[in-house]
Amino acid sequence: MKDSNTNIFTKGLIKNNPLLVLALGMCSALATTTSAINGLGMGLATWFVLICSNITVSLLKNIIPEKAKLPAHLIIIANFVTIAEILIQAYWPELHDSLGIYIPLIVMNCLILGRAEVFASGHSVFKSTLDALGMGLGFTLALTLLGIIREFLGTGKTFGNIVFPGEYGALLFVLAPGAFITLGFLIAGMNKLKKQS
């Protein structure tokens, strides 16, 4: 049961959620989730890179010598990040404007490098893809949730739609401290959820 395909896919959602349990990819998570759409965009971009890099690393796992693993994986990830940035610039320029420097910084996301090292370099292409799909989905959901909460409490909007007037929003939540507070509560909630199940 432990390594069944469903298990590989679902472990990233709750049990090993990259953001809320493993605490990976914090930099981008805290900095870009000022609004729901930014969180979602960042999550999708990371997801895309994660899938591509997991597949490539898994395909090349036998020709990459043990000692060259780290630089090889970094180049592969950096390459897909570059491609992702070019594509975002072409097809979603608004997102490119609002995420700015954080798109190239996906290279430094420990989640992606971690999955390449820990999982993809030792498993089949199919399993690595499943792993990337699950982990990426978990990361995207967590980021979007963080963005929704911060945007709602801070500006009274959800995905840009006004729910209550912005004057009553707590600006704190859009700024960095609000990111930490929200993330703390989400992690607490996640721990509670894990204990119960």
Added chain:
Amino acid sequence: MKKLTSNFNNIFLVLTGIILMAVISSSVVYSLVKDKIQLSKEEKLQSAIRKVLPPYDHFDPKPLEMNDGVEVMKIFKAYDKQNRFVGAAVESSSNNGYIGHIDVMVGFERSGKIVNYVVTEQNETPGLGARIIDWFKTEHKSQNIIGKDASAANLSVRNDGGDIDAITGATITSRAFLFAVRNAYFAFTSNTGQVASAVNLKADSIQNPTNH
């Protein structure tokens, strides 16, 4: 299949191969969508120009460029049906935002009245500095710059003795923004010859916009 051993030759060959693959694949993707990126940048610029201009019939797609050594400004002149000059959209910028660079497009009527503005690029703090997007268009106390005559009004924040209310909690951003607006006006007036130039520029570049 067994893993390759970690000797120098293997590492060198594999890393070189991966780098080559990376270079090729990202260049291929870039060349495929290059036009699209250019197009969306162009569209963004065009829509900003259209938003800030006074009623016009056509505008000169080739801007006048002005450079005072630090900031670069672009002036898009607009004309009515009889080809009379009605105003211009000026792209201006400031490097002194709270988080770096701010680009604005400001539209002026012939008289120097501010028609509208669009912030084309900024990385200011969301909820604070990022409110420049509509703060200076909102009719509230004296924060609105739309409709103000740039030659008469003192377009700087109250703290600096000006007429405009800064964004609450974002004076630095407001300063940078108003600096860009003032600069845009200077560039605009040097262009029509109404007010002495505040930007250093060559006289012939004003008379012959087609030189560019």
